[in-house]
Structures are given as C-alpha cells and as structure tokens.
Amino acid sequence: MRSTIPSKLTRRSFLRASALTGAGLVLPSGFLAGCGDDDGGQAAIPLEVDPSIPWWMQNNFDGVFEERSESNLAVRGSIPSSLDGLYVRNGSNPQSGVNTHWFLGDGMLHGVRLRDGQALWYRNRYTQTPLYVEGLEPDEAIPLGPNNNSNVSPVYHAGRLLTSGEVGFPFEIDPSDMSTIGPQDFGGNLETSFTAHPKIDPVTGHMHAFGYLFGPPFVTYYVIDANGDWIHSQVLDARGPTMMHSFAITDREAIFWELPVTFQPDLFDSGFPYGWDASFGARIGVLPLGGSVEDMRWVEIEPCYVFHELNAYRDGDEIVIDVMRYDRMMDGERFGSIDPMFTRWRVDTSGESLGFRDELLDDRPMEFPVHDRRFTGRRNRYGWFTTTRDHPDTIDFQGVAMRDQETGAMSEWDPGANRQAGEAFFVPEGDAEGEGWLLTFVYDRATDTTDLAILDAMNVRKGPVAEIRMPQRVPFGFHGVWIPA
Numbered sequence: 001m002r003s004t005i006p007s008k009l010t011r012r013s014f015l016r017a018s019a020l021t022g023a024g025l026v027l028p029s030g031f032l033a034g035c036g037d038d039d040g041g042q043a044a045i046p047l048e049v050d051p052s053i054p055w056w057m058q059n060n061f062d063g064v065f066e067e068r069s070e071s072n073l074a075v076r077g078s079i080p081s082s083l084d085g086l087y088v089r090n091g092s093n094p095q096s097g098v099n100t101h102w103f104l105g106d107g108m109l110h111g112v113r114l115r116d117g118q119a120l121w122y123r124n125r126y127t128q129t130p131l132y133v134e135g136l137e138p139d140e141a142i143p144l145g146p147n148n149n150s151n152v153s154p155v156y157h158a159g160r161l162l163t164s165g166e167v168g169f170p171f172e173i174d175p176s177d178m179s180t181i182g183p184q185d186f187g188g189n190l191e192t193s194f195t196a197h198p199k200i201d202p203v204t205g206h207m208h209a210f211g212y213l214f215g216p217p218f219v220t221y222y223v224i225d226a227n228g229d230w231i232h233s234q235v236l237d238a239r240g241p242t243m244m245h246s247f248a249i250t251d252r253e254a255i256f257w258e259l260p261v262t263f264q265p266d267l268f269d270s271g272f273p274y275g276w277d278a279s280f281g282a283r284i285g286v287l288p289l290g291g292s293v294e295d296m297r298w299v300e301i302e303p304c305y306v307f308h309e310l311n312a313y314r315d316g317d318e319i320v321i322d323v324m325r326y327d328r329m330m331d332g333e334r335f336g337s338i339d340p341m342f343t344r345w346r347v348d349t350s351g352e353s354l355g356f357r358d359e360l361l362d363d364r365p366m367e368f369p370v371h372d373r374r375f376t377g378r379r380n381r382y383g384w385f386t387t388t389r390d391h392p393d394t395i396d397f398q399g400v401a402m403r404d405q406e407t408g409a410m411s412e413w414d415p416g417a418n419r420q421a422g423e424a425f426f427v428p429e430g431d432a433e434g435e436g437w438l439l440t441f442v443y444d445r446a447t448d449t450t451d452l453a454i455l456d457a458m459n460v461r462k463g464p465v466a467e468i469r470m471p472q473r474v475p476f477g478f479h480g481v482w483i484p485a
C-alpha cells in the first residue's frame with residue numbers, strides 16, 4: 001500500500017509550493033456581506049477523489065503544515081458576547097503529508113480565542129509527542145506511554161486541557177498559547193491508555209474514563225475526581241483486544257461496548273492493525289460507577305460497531321444508550337462506505353441477567369453526535385449531529401442537524417453544495433437544556449477556505465449567527481471542546 005503513496009519529499013514540496021501561492025488572509029468577495037446558507041452565487045463543484053491517492057490524503061482531509069498565529073480575525077455576522085473562551089479541535093495531520101490510515105497522523109490542534117464579540121486569535125499547533133518530535137511513523141515506536149499521535153480529541157477537566165489519541169498517555173496543553181506541556185499520566189497512575197471520550201459527571205465533577213490495549217489488560221476503567229486526582233482504577237473482564245472508541249455513563253453506572261473490531265497483527269501490512277472479526281462476538285457491559293469488576297454484568301448483542309454515542313441515561317429499570325450503529329466496520333471495505341444508523345439500545349437491569357432490545361431512531365446519514373454536557377448521564381431531549389451525503393469514494397460531510405428526541409423532529413442546516421461542516425460542539429448559555437451555541441469548522445471547496453461557524457443550538461435551521469474566517473484552511477478532523485475563560 002505504501003508504494004502507491006507519493007514520497008514524503010515530493011508531496012511535501014508540492015504542498016509547500018501550493019502554500020506559497022495560496023497563503024494569506026484572502027477574503028472572497030461577499031464574505032463580509034452577511035450570514036446565511038448561500039454559496040455566494042457559486043456553482044456546485046463536484047467532490048472528486050483521485051483514486052491514486054488515499055481519500056484521507058486529499059480534498060480537505062489533507063493536512064496543513066505551517067503553524068500559524070494570527071490575530072483579529074475577520075467576522076461575518078455577530079459573535080455572541082457571552083462566548084468568552086477558547087474553541088479547540090483536534091485532528092490527524094501527518095507532518096510527512098502521508099499516512100496509512102486517516103486515524104494515523106500527528107495530532108494537530110486548531111484553536112480560536114473568542115471574547116467580547118471578537119475573534120482575538122487563531123493558532124494551530126502540533127502536539128509535541130515523541131512521534132512528532134522525532135519524525136517517527138506510528139509503527140516505528142511501541143504504542144505505549146507517550147508514544148502516540150494524540151490526534152482524536154481535546155478533553156477539558158479540573159482546569160487541565162488534554163489531548164487524547166486513545167493510545168497511550170494524553171498530553172497536557174497550555175490553552176493560553178496552545179503549546180504542549182507534556183504527557184499526562186496522573187501522577188504515575190495511568191499505566192495503559194486513555195480514551196478520547198471520557199465522560200464528566202455533571203453532578204460530581206468526576207471524570208470517568210478507560211483505556212484499551214492490544215494485549216492484557218485489555219480494558220481498564222478509571223475515575224479522576226473533580227480536583228483532577230486519580231481515585232479509582234479497575235481492570236475489566238474484557239475477552240480480548242477490541243477497539244473500544246467510546247463508552248457512556250448514567251448517573252449510577254458506566255456502560256461499555258465490546259465489539260468485533262479487534263487487534264489483528266496480520267493486518268499491519270494493510271496500514272491499520274484492527275479489523276472486523278464477527279466470531280469475537282459483541283456485548284454490552286454495565287459496571288457501577290467507581291465499582292468493582294465483580295459487580296460487572298454483560299449482555300450479548302448482534303455484531304455491529306459503534307464509535308460514538310449521543311448519551312445514556314436511566315429510564316426506570318432500563319438503561320437507554322443512543323448510538324451511531326454500523327452493521328459492520330473495517331471489514332476490508334473502504335472505511336466510511338457504511339452509513340451508521342442512529343439507534344437506541346435498551347438494557348434491562350431488572351432480572352438476574354441483563355435484557356437487551358434496540359430500535360432504529362433515525363436513518364438520516366450522520367455522525368459526530370453531540371449533547372448538552374450538563375445532561376451527561378441524564379435523560380436528554382436534544383442531540384446535534386454532522387450530516388453526511390452519499391459518496392462512493394470519500395466521506396462527504398455536509399451540515400448540522402438537531403434532533404428532538406421527544407418528537408423525533410429533525411431540523412437541519414445545509415451550508416451549501418460546496419461547504420462541509422464538522423462536529424458541532426455545544427457551548428451552554430442559560431439554564432435550559434439546549435440553550436447555547438454550536439461551534440463547527442465549515443470548509444468551502446470553492447474558495448479552499450474554512451470558517452468557524454457559530455449557530456444558535458435551538459435554531460439550527462436558521463444557519464450561523466456568525467462565521468469567522470480562518471487564516472488558513474482547517475482540514476477535517478475529529479473532535480472539539482470549549483474552554484471557558
């Protein structure tokens with residue numbers, strides 16, 4: 001596979017040359033005119049994929065290579081004055097310009113500082129992992145401790161901004177300038193890895209997390225208290241080396257899904273060592289928060305795959321977990337070819353054995369579910385998603401959707417034929433669920449530019465209240481977070 005990838009020098013030289021001719025804060029005519037979902041009168045440009053290059057190394061998946069610091073960004077519309085803080089988004093951005101899988105690239109953070117209705121600055125920074133600093137590919141270092149790309153998510157808890165690549169240790173970042181402070185092992189307590197999707201209980205402030213490994217102990221559960229101190233660790237009775245991307249909590253238990261995407265050393269040559277193995281089986285595990293593995297219960301389910309859940313909560317004796325469910329994943333087909341279905345899992349805890357049933361909630365193609373984190377583990381009414389369009393050769397992100405879980409009503413913002421949104425992170429304002437703002441990068445392939453769009457979370461259909469032009473294109477990435485000032 002590597003032989004089909006352009007050499008580092010060729011590719012990087014090309015990108016550098018392109019940057020020289022295309023760099024700078026160039027605002028297309030009409031940018032300052034107003035906000036909306038129009039294309040500025042531009043015709044739709046087909047999203048074409050060059051079959052000789054992996055899809056994650058072209059279009060807006062391709063990286064940017066200059067670390068920039070720019071002040072006083074151009075704004076269209078009006079930034080809510082209540083937004084005083086830093087939006088940070090992580091992503092895979094291989095410094096060599098090449099990688100064998102979308103998930104394997106040096107982590108790069110893009111940060112935008114907002115205050116008093118202004119966009120004070122933009123900075124993009126590589127996280128200074130040993131792999132980045134030494135210029136190593138992920139397969140050139142044992143993926144333990146600080147040896148990871150740290151490219152999946154930012155996490156903000158107990159005053160610390162961390163990045164996680166779900167492999168090895170997270171890295172602490174200084175939010176004042178986006179510089180890397182160093183790997184974080186919680187006083188030596190973290191010995192395996194740290195999920196990119198920990199859950200912060202909104203009542204206790206505890207951060208619940210886990211790590212998975214390619215060897216024993218396969219899955220370990222952790223709790224870090226509201227002060228950032230490590231208070232609990234428990235090796236779970238996982239049955240093998242599964243790729244466990246996320247999990248969920250209710251107000252009283254942690255929910256794990258152990259699914260049949262497993263570590264398979266013979267897949268190393270394919271560029272990514274995890275693949276589908278239906279014979280591994282699939283099950284959901286329920287562990288009391290802060291509990292012991294002796295109290296863990298599992299229920300078997302049909303083989304499937306889930307990266308992300310919207311949320312989970314108790315409904316009487318049942319645990320409700322709303323997930324983006326794929327029928328299968330990484331089974332040799334192009335990643336992204338199988339649309340997930342928004343699905344409700346119900347785990348019945350009333351009997352001696354756990355019961356299970358599921359139902360389809362929505363078949364609208366979408367991913368990156370986001371909830372109002374003041375309701376993590378509690379019944380939530382609203383969910384926000386990034387919608388996608390069908391495309392045979394790449395992931396075609398589209399806009400932002402809000403789903404009312406009580407009525408099933410969906411409202412969407414389509415940013416236009418040439419524009420593509422990413423994960424829309426929810427920032428609360430006021431007290432009621434859903435009262436707040438959504439922040440998402442929106443890429444425009446007609447102008448090769450990216451805006452940070454701000455939407456009223458309860459009025460998604462209306463489109464952005466503000467769009468902030470980024471000084472450079474921001475590649476598609478994974479997850480974001482908001483750090484209040």
Ligand SMILES: [Fe+2]
Pocket residue numbers: 152196197245307308478479
């Ligand atoms: Fe994720």
